[in-house]
Amino acid sequence: MPDKKKTDQGRYRALAFVKGESLAKEKDSLVSEDELETWPYLLRKEFLAAIIVMIGLMIWSITLDAPLEEPSDPSLTPNPAKAPWYFLGLQEMLVYFDPWIAGVVFPSLIVMGLMVIPYIDINPKGNGYYTFKERKFAITTFCFGFHVLWILLIIVGVFMRGPGWLWFWPWEEWDSHRIVAETNYDLTQFIGIDSKSLLGSIIGGGIVSIYFFLGLTVPYLLMKMKNSLVLEKLGIIRYSIVAFLFWSMLGLPIKMVLKLVFSLKYIWVTPWFNI
Template identity: 55%
Template sequence: MAEPKVLTDVGRAPEQVAAAARKEKTISKAKGPGDDKVHSWPHLVRIEFLCALAVIAFMLVWAILVDAPLEEPAAPTRTPNPSKAPWYFLGLQEILVYFDPWHAGVVIPVLIILGLMVLPYIDINPKGNGYYTYEERKFEIWTFVLGFHVLWIVLIIVGTFMRGPGWNWFWPWEPWDKHKVVAMTAVDLPYLFGFRDYWASAAFGVSVVVGYFALGTAALYGAIAKLKGRAFLKRWGAARFSLTAFLFLNMIAIVLKILLRQGFNVKYIMVTPWINI
């Protein structure tokens, strides 16, 4: 009887393995200086595996140390004060202070989602694709930082930690006084400018809003033409420019409205029988 073949772990003879390795070397030889690729197994898979282990360990410790909240049973007739949405929506609940519900709860979230979706199509800067750079993408990065970090995160922090009963402002170290009296002195912008007639006020408000978008678009056009040149604007195209201008001005408008309310007690900029802004 012949000697049984010595097999490796996978049931292949050593000479087979060696032959396979020799054969493969010719296939995977480097294609030149630009070929910086490595095999996913093991280089990528091991990073993922170690990350997963660390994160699972962290989650286990967190789940052992901190219990999920469970309050008293649901009582539809007893409304807590304040009633807060889940924390990730508190940025939106916070801008309810400054905008009507149809605006803060529907229009702005839809604009945020659409704005994020069109981002790759309006950003035609070919640089900064696949590496970190600030120098080559200043405007994009500042816009994103303003919208994402300053507006979204700061508003969530305000809504979570600074708002108490009646959605009044309380510092985290202040006790919540349910009977805190806050004078409602905010007035509409047309009133501030001396308009007393209803329709004159409405016309003034509408022209302020329309004027803001018209002048803002023109200013943006001028700024971009000066910074990047007319050739860039032509390449960028009218559709991309107007979409960018509309979304950008809407984002700035949220900041302006917050400043107008906090600084000048302005309630609405535009009052009409149908919608108020």
């Protein structure tokens, strides 16, 4: 135990090690049974993890060389030209949506959506432990978005897409002359209305609006009818954000099904943008 002594400046030095209960933290004596010293119990694991990662990365780097293709040539476009693998989920979306949605709006919504999660998930349960029962909606939604829409689309983009962004199984040889004749239709063309006409545009816009309108109001009314506590706690602003993000996310698989099953190209055509 160091001696208490007056320093030249006449000040006291704060020393950390005094036996007995801590003044700084009232409940220290209560939680101390629940604590471990960082050294060695945490730090040794961190160092061990660092060593394992370093060895793994070393082996990976010795056995596998980083790719280096021919010198860049702006006049020679590879087919397919793929973005880095971690963006291939977004590139895969280009099959179903125009670039302004797949490349700009959806990424922005993903980032903003992730950031607002703590503020719209007001469920106090499941804080710091694993549970599915206590937060079914949150986990299901997140895992669907992360594993299916993000990871699975990346896998499709990396392994299944060949020349012309056509589907090739990994064991299939890429045939750059393969042509798939498909005619895509805009939604209003199914009922015989030109999608580029004013009427077609209004119908298309109406359908998109109705999609979000119903998406926001129907669950609201259902929950209201059940006197849902969750809805009461959420409040109208949080509820609207949750519902908007949720239905925007589901817009992707819905459009995928429509495109793949019904060859649908656009739901809403305007002179400025198409959805």
